[in-house]
Amino acid sequence: MxxxxxxxxxxxxxxxxxxxxxxxxxxxxxxxxxxxxxxxxxxxxxxxxxxxxxxxxxxxxxxxxxxxxxxxxxxxxxxxxxxxxxxxxxxxxxxxxxxxxxxxxxxxxxxxxxNPVTDEKVKAEFDKRIAEAGDTEFKARHILVEKEEDAKALIEKLKKGGKFADLAKASKDPGSAATGGDLGWARPGTFVPEFAEALKGLEKGKFTETPVKSQFGYHVILLEDVRKIAPPPIESIKPQLQQSLQQEALAAYIKDLVAKAKVEDSKPAEPKAAASQ
Structure with a gap:
């Protein structure tokens, strides 16, 4: 055994x-x-x-x-x-x-x-996620700094012909600094909202002329390229969608059971007053 x-x-x-x-x-x-x-x-x-x-x-x-x-x-x-x-x-x-x-x-x-997850529910969830993710991928670079004035200084250097990849070596993002700020191909939804909105507003080959503030600091973003992508076949992610929907349904069911239950917490014992000296 x-x-x-x-x-x-x-x-x-x-x-x-x-x-x-x-x-x-x-x-x-x-x-x-x-x-x-x-x-x-x-x-x-x-x-x-x-x-x-x-x-x-x-x-x-x-x-x-x-x-x-x-x-x-x-x-x-x-x-x-x-x-x-x-x-x-x-x-x-x-x-x-x-x-x-x-x-x-x-x-x-x-x-x-x-309470199985129906194919109709899986299809609806698939369509929802595809719509949220979009059908466009962006190839971008960025430079992350702590202070807004540092980001503005970088933008001025770029306007004067500075190389984005060279300036990005000083980026505070350890994952991309060594590769000139390269973030590869990604959908906007993979980034924090402020970054995603700025990225979608750029023209190909342009960089942000105003620092983009996020929870991580201040970004200068360069959009290198854009491409359309086809969604993955639904069958390739069907098991993950089914599991996710099952867990959501189960959590909602348990939450409803708890809401309907009569839950009575006992009040903690009141601390005794200290004896006067």
Whole structure:
């Protein structure tokens, strides 16, 4: 049994119990007994289904390793109970939390299965994102400085024939300074709003004659080229769109459940007044 499998099963130990020896487990369902406690074949089958990757051959060797793991788990579980660890308040709370977490996760999985994202919703989200991203890419360079007067000084040097790539070596942007401020091809939406708006307002081959202020400082931007691009095939990003829409729907559902719930917080205890001296 792998370490991952062992850790995963121990993590949900609170959710599984050993059946007492007797007529509760049919004879044909008894895998083995450990100190009189039954480990059923159903438990073995569940363990393999839950933890073994899909497509892995389930042969006698694998079933034997799984059986040995369950035996080890059983003796450890009995030892823990004999030591009364299951009676310690923090351990009991952890066991209850893990048990409930399993139920919550099962409910979420069931809810997602019953509320699938339709192809229509995926198409609508795809169209929305494509419209927001636009069909144009810009090839730009920029120089980032901390002070507006420094940006203005750079603009004056450019007007006098200064080389943008040379001046950009002093840029405060470590990602582009070494390459003359080159930002490569990108859609405006990949930049902060102030930068994007300035970029879209430039003519090809021109630079901004007024410093562009953003959260990072002051930019001088040069637009080198513009090109139209085709959107990616919807199938290439369909799984990501489905996952994103599922998570949004789930978050909205949980938010609605919380809004409808009667949540009553207890007020914290008032601090006692200090005794007068």
């Amino acid at each position: 792998t370490h991952t499998l062992k850790a995963a099963v121990l993590a949900v130990a609170a959710t599984l119990t050993l059946a007492a020896c007797g007529d509760k487990t049919p004879a044909d369902k008894v895998l083995t007994k450990v100190n009189g406690n039954v480990i059923s074949t159903d438990t073995l089958d569940w363990l393999i289904k839950e933890q073994v990757p899909a497509g892995t051959p389930v042969d006698d060797s694998l079933r034997l390793r799984a059986r040995d793991h369950l035996v080890q788990r059983a003796v450890l579980l009995e030892a823990a109970r004999t030591a009364k660890l299951d009676q310690q308040a923090d351990i009991k709370m952890r066991m209850e939390y893990v048990r409930d977490e399993q139920l919550v996760n099962a409910y979420i999985k069931d809810w997602l299965a019953k």
